Amino acid sequence: MKWFVVKRLLISLVLVWVVATLVFFSLHMLPGDPALIALGGSEANPDPEALAAMQKKLGLDRPILKQYTDWMGNAIRGDLGRSLLNDRPVGPDLRLRLGRTLQLIIPATILAIIVGIPMGVLAATHRNSFWDPLLSSTALLGFSVPVFVLGLLFVWLFGLRLQILPASGYVAFSDDPIGFIKYLTLPAITLSFGMLATVMRMTRSCVLEQLGADYVRTARSKGLAYKIVLYKHALRNALLPISTVVALQIGLMFGGSVLVESVYNWPGINSFLITSINLRDYPVVQGVLLLISILFIGINLIADVTYGLLDPKVRLD
Amino acid sequence: MTDTLLAVEDLQVEFKTSEGTATVVDGVSFSVNKGETLGIVGESGCGKSVTSLSIMRLLPTPPGNIAGGRIVFQGQNLLDLSEHEMCGIRGHDISMIFQEPMTSLNPVYTIGQQISEAIRAHKKISAREARSQTVKMLEMVGIPEPAQRVSNYPHQLSGGMRQRAMIAMALSLTPKLLIADEPTTALDVTIQAQILELMRRIKEEMDMAIILITHDLGVIAEVTKRVMVMYAGTVVEEALVDDLFLKPYHPYTEGLLASIPQLNSTQERLHVIEGMVPHALQRPRGCRFAPRCPYAEEICQRTEPALLAMGGGRSVRCWKYKNSPQGGE
Ligand SMILES: Nc1ncnc2c1ncn2[C@@H]1O[C@H](COP(=O)(O)OP(=O)(O)OP(=O)(O)O)[C@@H](O)[C@H]1O
Ligand SMILES: [Mg+2]
Numbered sequence: 001m002k003w004f005v006v007k008r009l010l011i012s013l014v015l016v017w018v019v020a021t022l023v024f025f026s027l028h029m030l031p032g033d034p035a036l037i038a039l040g041g042s043e044a045n046p047d048p049e050a051l052a053a054m055q056k057k058l059g060l061d062r063p064i065l066k067q068y069t070d071w072m073g074n075a076i077r078g079d080l081g082r083s084l085l086n087d088r089p090v091g092p093d094l095r096l097r098l099g100r101t102l103q104l105i106i107p108a109t110i111l112a113i114i115v116g117i118p119m120g121v122l123a124a125t126h127r128n129s130f131w132d133p134l135l136s137s138t139a140l141l142g143f144s145v146p147v148f149v150l151g152l153l154f155v156w157l158f159g160l161r162l163q164i165l166p167a168s169g170y171v172a173f174s175d176d177p178i179g180f181i182k183y184l185t186l187p188a189i190t191l192s193f194g195m196l197a198t199v200m201r202m203t204r205s206c207v208l209e210q211l212g213a214d215y216v217r218t219a220r221s222k223g224l225a226y227k228i229v230l231y232k233h234a235l236r237n238a239l240l241p242i243s244t245v246v247a248l249q250i251g252l253m254f255g256g257s258v259l260v261e262s263v264y265n266w267p268g269i270n271s272f273l274i275t276s277i278n279l280r281d282y283p284v285v286q287g288v289l290l291l292i293s294i295l296f297i298g299i300n301l302i303a304d305v306t307y308g309l310l311d312p313k314v315r316l317d
Numbered sequence: 318m319t320d321t322l323l324a325v326e327d328l329q330v331e332f333k334t335s336e337g338t339a340t341v342v343d344g345v346s347f348s349v350n351k352g353e354t355l356g357i358v359g360e361s362g363c364g365k366s367v368t369s370l371s372i373m374r375l376l377p378t379p380p381g382n383i384a385g386g387r388i389v390f391q392g393q394n395l396l397d398l399s400e401h402e403m404c405g406i407r408g409h410d411i412s413m414i415f416q417e418p419m420t421s422l423n424p425v426y427t428i429g430q431q432i433s434e435a436i437r438a439h440k441k442i443s444a445r446e447a448r449s450q451t452v453k454m455l456e457m458v459g460i461p462e463p464a465q466r467v468s469n470y471p472h473q474l475s476g477g478m479r480q481r482a483m484i485a486m487a488l489s490l491t492p493k494l495l496i497a498d499e500p501t502t503a504l505d506v507t508i509q510a511q512i513l514e515l516m517r518r519i520k521e522e523m524d525m526a527i528i529l530i531t532h533d534l535g536v537i538a539e540v541t542k543r544v545m546v547m548y549a550g551t552v553v554e555e556a557l558v559d560d561l562f563l564k565p566y567h568p569y570t571e572g573l574l575a576s577i578p579q580l581n582s583t584q585e586r587l588h589v590i591e592g593m594v595p596h597a598l599q600r601p602r603g604c605r606f607a608p609r610c611p612y613a614e615e616i617c618q619r620t621e622p623a624l625l626a627m628g629g630g631r632s633v634r635c636w637k638y639k640n641s642p643q644g645g646e
Contacts, residue, residue: 128379212377213420214415214417214420214421215420215421215422215423215424217375217415217421218415218421218422218423218483218486219423219434220375220407221373221375221407221408221412221413221487222407222408222412222434222435222438222486223404223405223406223407223408223409223435223438223439224404224408224434224435224438225401225404226400233423236423236425237423237424237425310425311424311425312424312425312470312472313424313470313472316470316473
């Protein structure tokens with residue numbers, strides 16, 4: 001297990017480096033010159049000397065490879081540079097924005113797990129009652145409705161018609177805890193829907209499969225109550241594939257959060273990224289993408305390790 | 318009749334399939350006395366496992382369903398008990414071991430955890446006490462270094478060791494009846510012999526009734542005294558093992574005996590019973606074995622024979638014996 005973790009960790013580091021490099025070069029291949037944009041764009045038609053001076057000031061006159069090694073060197077030391085736009089250091093802003101996005105993703109994930117798994121178990125154990133078709137068709141709905149449709153529906157229904165929750169916006173938890181939760185509720189539920197549906201369906205099918213396994217029959221032949229057999233034996237084994245799905249879904253949630261942040265005006269990392277791309281603010285975009293890829297790869301690492309901890313065959317290897 | 322432990326009476330088990338309802342166990346009756354061993358043999362699909370799972374009340378329901386009969390254990394009809402009452406009997410009074418030692422243990426718990434769990438389901442004792450009893454059980458079934466093995470996961474044990482662990486689990490509460498459903502089928506020959514030796518020892522040491530299920534008459538001869546032959550969901554012959562080997566009555570039993578390999582015989586090819594077991598949905602109108610029977614006569618095609626008592630504890634379901642109820646021809 002130790003070697004398993006070390007190996008995965010090394011692979012993850014290499015992956016992060018590859019992604020960061022790809023991001024750097026593909027970004028610089030995008031048309032659009034940040035110096036030009038800073039001077040008001042091509043319509044403003046700034047004179048070539050001012051443009052050259054701006055490029056020099058922003059460090060864009062260096063050869064691209066030099067820019068790459070400088071950036072990489074600083075990034076390794078934890079310095080992501082300064083915004084081309086307002087000269088603010090990228091690091092603190094990134095931390096702030098990421099924090100807000102995580103405030104959305106973490107509750108959504110927890111919601112999806114603590115609701116999705118029991119619903120899946122219920123559907124699996126009530127295959128012959130109305131529960132299973134009811135839950136399964138709800139899940140199908142969760143799959144097929146796009147996040148922004150669901151978001152707009154929620155905004156209209158709860159925010160505008162019923163007016164029980166704010167339609168959009170954000171307050172920091174430290175400023176107003178109750179307000180924070182009010183603002184969080186709709187976006188978190190919206191974001192959790194897809195994952196909840198997936199976790200539910202996965203739990204249902206995995207638990208059903210495990211309930212037919214030979215070891216379940218053995219457990220019952222020992223005289224264990226059905227509930228214990230269900231949770232301690234069948235669900236425990238089903239958690240292995242479920243944990244993999246959860247990890248994949250957290251990755252997808254970052255994608256979903258782009259839409260959710262924009263529907264609910266949530267000032268997270270995605271809105272930060274989109275503004276910066278439009279302004280060709282290279283250091284910010286690079287910083288955001290580097291961070292997201294580290295998160296992504298980190299989540300997969302955690303998922304692998306969790307799987308290993310759950311499965312004795314891997315754990316004891 | 319006071320020492321009858323288990324009496325299965327006219328058991329009917331149906332399975333609902335997409336093509337219709339199949340009666341896979343059709344009027345099976347037998348009994349087992351305290352401390353007695355009974356063998357059940359028959360080809361694949363004849364209903365051996367379904368019969369034993371019915372006794373445990375562990376049939377997958379649906380599609381399975383016990384449509385009729387009684388299963389009387391210590392004077393109590395198990396079919397009348399609630400699921401909760403059944404949990405008190407499973408593992409405590411009746412235990413079962415299964416064919417597949419590979420998949421019959423939960424891969425995410427150690428064998429120690431799984432055996433202790435069985436003990437603690439029925440006895441209020443501490444985890445530590447359960448563990449020490451588990452080690453004792455592992456030692457009894459011949460697992461070397463039981464104190465270490467107790468914390469092994471199933472995948473760390475060989476098939477034979479796993480089956481020993483299964484047996485330890487089944488015996489951990491000294492049940493009155495042990496049902497072993499093809500305990501050696503999935504193991505290779507040398508391990509098979511060791512497991513059978515273990516079963517024989519258990520039979521001697523613990524005063525326990527055993528139902529040994531197999532499709533191999535050779536295995537039966539090693540362990541049990543009495544044997545019941547099943548064919549297509551019914552009992553076709555019942556006898557003491559020695560009598561059966563000396564002179565099988567039913568043509569199907571004859572075929573089974575002829576198909577056991579004989580080490581000292583010069584016979585070149587093994588005998589095989591021609592044809593296939595009829596599907597539960599397309600049973601012949603008369604005797605179920607008639608289509609494959611070398612002695613089949615006209616009446617066999619028309620009417621199913623009844624199980625006929627032949628004296629000396631033997632019975633047979635065949636028209637050959639219609640006019641000679643005292644046995645022989
Ligand atoms: N879950 C099920 N669904 C439908 N039919 C079943 C099911 N389980 C068993 N059967 C049917 O019941 C019949 C008897 O099966 P059973 O498992 O008792 O056979 P067996 O004598 O134990 O055979 P084997 O030697 O292969 O273990 C078979 O014809 C099988 O098709
Ligand atoms: Mg079977």
